[in-house]
Amino acid sequence: MSKSQYTEIHQPDRRSFLEMATLGVLGVVAGTSETAFIRSVFADTASSGKELIVHSTSPMNAEPALKDLVQSWITPVKYFYVRSHAPTPQLDIGTFRIRVEGLVDKPREFSVAELKERFPATSAVVTMTCAGNRRSEHSLTKPVSGVQWGAGPIGNAKWSGIALADLLQDVGLKAGANHVWFESVDRVEKDGEVIPFGGSVPLQLAMIQYGAVPAAMAAFEMNDAPLAADHGFPVRMVVPGMIGARSVKWLGKIVVSDRPSPNHYFAGAYKLVTEDRDEEWDAALPIYHFPINSAICTPAENAKLKSGTIRVAGYALPGGVICRKITKVEVSMDGGQHWTQAELGPDSRDFCWRLWHADVRVTPKTTQLVVRAFDNGGAAQPETVKWNLKGYLYNAWHRVGVSVT
Ligand SMILES: Nc1nc2c(c(=O)[nH]1)N[C@H]1C(S)=C(S)[C@@H](COP(=O)(O)O)O[C@H]1N2
Numbered sequence: 001m002s003k004s005q006y007t008e009i010h011q012p013d014r015r016s017f018l019e020m021a022t023l024g025v026l027g028v029v030a031g032t033s034e035t036a037f038i039r040s041v042f043a044d045t046a047s048s049g050k051e052l053i054v055h056s057t058s059p060m061n062a063e064p065a066l067k068d069l070v071q072s073w074i075t076p077v078k079y080f081y082v083r084s085h086a087p088t089p090q091l092d093i094g095t096f097r098i099r100v101e102g103l104v105d106k107p108r109e110f111s112v113a114e115l116k117e118r119f120p121a122t123s124a125v126v127t128m129t130c131a132g133n134r135r136s137e138h139s140l141t142k143p144v145s146g147v148q149w150g151a152g153p154i155g156n157a158k159w160s161g162i163a164l165a166d167l168l169q170d171v172g173l174k175a176g177a178n179h180v181w182f183e184s185v186d187r188v189e190k191d192g193e194v195i196p197f198g199g200s201v202p203l204q205l206a207m208i209q210y211g212a213v214p215a216a217m218a219a220f221e222m223n224d225a226p227l228a229a230d231h232g233f234p235v236r237m238v239v240p241g242m243i244g245a246r247s248v249k250w251l252g253k254i255v256v257s258d259r260p261s262p263n264h265y266f267a268g269a270y271k272l273v274t275e276d277r278d279e280e281w282d283a284a285l286p287i288y289h290f291p292i293n294s295a296i297c298t299p300a301e302n303a304k305l306k307s308g309t310i311r312v313a314g315y316a317l318p319g320g321v322i323c324r325k326i327t328k329v330e331v332s333m334d335g336g337q338h339w340t341q342a343e344l345g346p347d348s349r350d351f352c353w354r355l356w357h358a359d360v361r362v363t364p365k366t367t368q369l370v371v372r373a374f375d376n377g378g379a380a381q382p383e384t385v386k387w388n389l390k391g392y393l394y395n396a397w398h399r400v401g402v403s404v405t
């Protein structure tokens with residue numbers, strides 16, 4: 001496939017947008033018999049060892065094919081989505097410094113080696129998911145701008161690093177400290193200005209330890225290997241249970257403050273608004289935690305199936321708070337009138353997704369497969385969700401169109 005066709009598919013113009021949305025960008029890719037097309041799309045990330053469907057290369061925005069995503073509970077880095085707002089900075093771990101300042105007794109800089117030496121090592125398996133996961137489904141209601149994500153910007157990795165709480169205790173907190181800002185060294189071009197990506201979390205949420213899982217960690221490793229450049233090398237935040245945007249990559253600065261970060265990606269994005277009006281943006285609360293969600297990963301959208309028993313498989317994510325577990329996943333072959341309970345995968349931990357599968361019978365009458373999940377906090381995935389301007393937190397029942405002969 002030529003570069004121009006590639007661009008057309010991943011950056012649809014307005015005219016083709018609805019058509020694309022209706023087909024579902026992922027559906028086109030995953031359901032196509034043109035394997036040459038898939039290979040050429042993957043080729044863009046091959047140099048980095050990635051096997052992803054690329055939405056844009058600079059900045060890099062890419063997600064795995066859903067069938068790859070659920071091959072294992074731990075997501076290999078090659079299948080782990082990349083979501084960046086600016087080109088990936090190439091940083092030298094030897095000279096890189098992380099500055100800690102604001103309402104702290106001892107503002108200072110740390111090299112990565114100093115962080116590793118000074119603070120106890122910690123690690124945790126945590127699912128990261130983009131607030132824009134499944135955005136393309138919001139676009140079916142009304143087009144939403146931004147990367148038209150399918151259900152692939154999610155992954156479950158082992159992160160290793162240090163607890164933010166240990167670092168903050170070491171520099172000492174001053175009276176009035178209430179929020180911790182994270183600032184990257186990347187350079188995002190935004191409305192004619194160049195700004196870093198940043199965000200913040202309430203201090204109280206950053207200082208706690210959930211059993212073995214720190215509420216916020218500065219991570220150096222993903223799946224026991226140094227972070228790949230696209231994932232934030234040499235150090236990134238990982239904030240379990242929160243939308244991916246709070247896990248700032250290429251972490252250059254930590255600021256302790258009495259108020260939340262004024263960074264655009266905290267104050268002016270990642271909120272549920274329906275109109276682009278300042279009053280609405282200002283009044284809306286920032287999104288921290290992600291809600292319950294699930295998706296069917298196989299069969300793929302537009303799959304052609306034979307009548308009989310098929311295996312449906314996917315992931316289910318409990319809401320992003322401590323002690324939430326997926327307790328039930330149900331699949332429907334008739335649009336939600338009757339449900340079959342899926343079998344849950346053996347691995348289930350706090351802040352992690354759960355894989356599931358169900359063997360169900362399909363007939364030529366079956367046109368759609370549907371999934372919904374439930375967690376032990378009483379949360380159930382809703383049948384529909386309210387549209388929002390930026391297309392965040394889409395978590396309605398996931399539907400996959402199929403044809404059966
Ligand atoms: N510096 C920086 N950090 C960032 C981003 C970014 O664009 N720049 N994107 C955020 C968003 S929106 C998500 S979903 C996660 C994605 O992490 P990943 O690319 O490692 O999967 O990183 C977050 N951290």
Ligand SMILES: [Mo]
Nearest residue numbers: 130131244245
């Ligand atoms: Mo994101």
